[in-house]
Amino acid sequence: MNQIKKLGKYKMHLSSITIKNFKSIKDFTFLLTEYTPLVGYNNAGKSNILEAIKWLLNKSSLDKTYFNTTDSPIEISGRVEGISEEILSQLPTAQRNSIAPYIIDEKLDIKRVQPTPSVPVKNINLEVKKVNETNWTANRNGLDAALKSLFPEPIEIAAMENAAEDAGKFKTTTTIGKLIAEIMAPIEENHTTAITEALNSLKNKFEADGNDRATELTNFDTEATAKLQEYFPGISIKLHVPTPIIKEVFKGGTLKVYENEIGRELTSYGHGTQRSVQMTLIQHLADIKRGTESRASNTLLLIDEPELYLHPQAIEQVRSGLKVLAQNGYQVVFTTHSPQMIPSEDIKHTLLVRKNETEGTHARERLINAVQEAEAEAVSQFELLFSLENANQILFSEKVLLAEGKTEKRLLPYIYNKYHNKTLGQSKIAFTELGGSANTYKSMLVLNRMNLPCKAIVDLDFAFKEASRNGLLQDGQSDSDFLICKNKFSENSDISLSEDGLPKKDGFLTASQAYEWLAEQTDVQENIQNLHEKLKSKNVWLWTKGAIEKHLSLTSKTEQAWALFKRRLYREEFDDVITDEYVISLLEWLEEV
Incomplete structure (x- = not known):
């Protein structure tokens, strides 16, 4: 096999793979980057994606257990990006000529097909096409050899393979x-x-x-x-x-x-030591490659649960090593059940793998794509992405709860646990603090595009600022409840109003104090309740007393106040600590799908 010389920093990689009729995968396209984590519950089919990638690049005869249905062939196609002229020039003439006519904008589509189970390897076709065309061309001379030059045989590490044999013996087959x-x-x-x-x-x-x-x-x-x-x-x-x-x-x-x-x-050692040795070799390989010239050819490193049997510090070291390899001539694709393996900057490209009877194994839309669809402006995209990137728990949950305040983040998990006798995690709910209401609606749009059910908890001011602006409520001029509440502010001379008629923060009463005052006015209670119900129908919970602190009878938003509240929650009966019916209703609402 031709060994391609090292060049500058490489960009060639497998950017997508379409898998048809392979085990639990019926027909789906998975988007890949140089470093792609796969997240999903057990038996979602994550390992099947790794196996399919390996088979595309390194053919073997598959028996019937690999076919989702034996009535159809297995077809796995991929798009390779970054095949530059410099890379092509290093291939032998026959190999270069076999693929060069099909490369458009440094991209090439390849496909491998096995028609029926257990056929001879020679009957497993490799096909090629231009990215802007639909017709495939099969069995071009030199195509398989060219593919092996671009992508040497993938290195696959399964979750439960014989680590002792793998690390204890030098075998080219391990x-x-x-x-x-x-x-x-x-x-x-x-x-x-x-x-x-x-x-x-x-x-x-x-x-x-x-x-x-x-x-x-x-x-x-x-x-x-x-x-x-x-x-x-x-x-x-x-x-x-x-x-x-x-x-x-x-x-x-x-x-x-x-x-x-x-x-x-x-x-003679246990699984933990054996797995540690495996991951140590990967980390050492990363140290060797760190800072070296990257190569034009690209080795795929496919790892199933690299965190298996490792303690938290070791997990961090392995993650760091894999990142280094992804920057130095390797494309890394791995499955994981550990949030530690996915820091905030990697969330946007992580694939959330799911499986159901209708679709089989598939992936939800990536965070980066969902943000781009929800927000047109690049700057706002970055701000929105950053606010969600800090919540990697959303990758490991089935539902997401958004909140804009610190009190919700500090206390609601404990209140939920006390009331339901289970944690938010046990209910597969990720709790994300956004640090403000501005990104609440767009975050919900993003999560909905990712097919992640979500709910939000907001302060009273959200109804007058963000809700009407984003269409969660009717236009302020046509919503009578909105107008009645808004006009009420003008009756209080201590409230300074902006041009839109809403409180400003520089009045005698701050903006938050103004909304708390509004919540105390008896003649608008019905209107506030109506706004609450309207937003609730859109999966948004509005605090009718202005903010959560009033509902919990808290006098401040300090660590001391939160600690005292939690102490009471642990020591006293729930009904003696939580007396507001809206808090009870919220806890019930969170259980609804």
């Missing part, structure tokens, strides 16, 4: 064996001369044509030949001990674990 080969390559290159000289010395001593053979071998040659010539004159024999080639020297290497200077086989 996944860690491939990693060791990557690590050993520069060692082999740097010490070739010294090893060759040592092997030549052995060759002279032990091989049949050596010029300095061992005395014992020479004696054997002489004595055995004398006996043989009694039967076949003119024929001689020599004992030949072949000298290993350089690669065979390294293939004999193993890993041993030392504790208190005593070396033991890896099989």
